[in-house]
Amino acid sequence: MTTWITVCDTCKGEDWDASTHDRPHGEDMAELVEHHAQGRNVKTRRVSCLMGCTHGCNVAIQAEGKLAYTLGRFSPDAESAAAIVDYAELHADSDTGQVPYRQWPQGVKGHFVTRHPPLPKSGD
Template identity: 90%
Template sequence: MTTWITICDTCKGEDWDAATHSRPHGEDMADLVESHAKGRGVKTRRVSCLMGCSHGCNVAIQAEGKLAYTLGRFTPDADSAAAIVDYAELHAESANGQVPFRQWPQGVKGHFVTRHPPLPKTEG
């Protein structure tokens, strides 16, 4: 089962200003996460808006049949990107998407915004 890191490429931090930034912080974060994820056990994709604007930069960690998480309040830097990818790999290795707190990379602690249960396999 593939764990995906979905990166909001339209996120803008509180300091974003069109006069000083040529693109959204989310694009910078996406570039960094994609770079850190190359050759690792997870996949990445970009979306335009995860609707967590007050929590930017945002990512979602998801896999079929597993708990899914939205993380936010990141600055687009190499340490944050590395922690996101490291956490996503732990998610991929887990049976149900739940990673014990003691295993969380330091860089994701305090960044969890939501947790979603897996969708049911059948309707009804």
């Protein structure tokens, strides 16, 4: 199963202001995540709005048949993007999507917003 990193490209952090920023923080984060994901065992995609506006720079980590996670409160920087991709790759390597806490990259600790169980298989 492919693990996807879905990046909200419309997220704006608390410091965002039209007079000082020419685009949303989410676009910066999306570019950084896409860069760090190149050649890795995950795929990326962008969406406009994950509806986590108070959490800023939101991403979802998902794969069919696995637990899914929403993470937020990131700064759009290379360290955060690298940690997101590292965590997503651990998610990809897990049978259930659950990654033991001791394996979490430091950069994702404190950024988990929600966890969703996998959808039931058709007909269940």
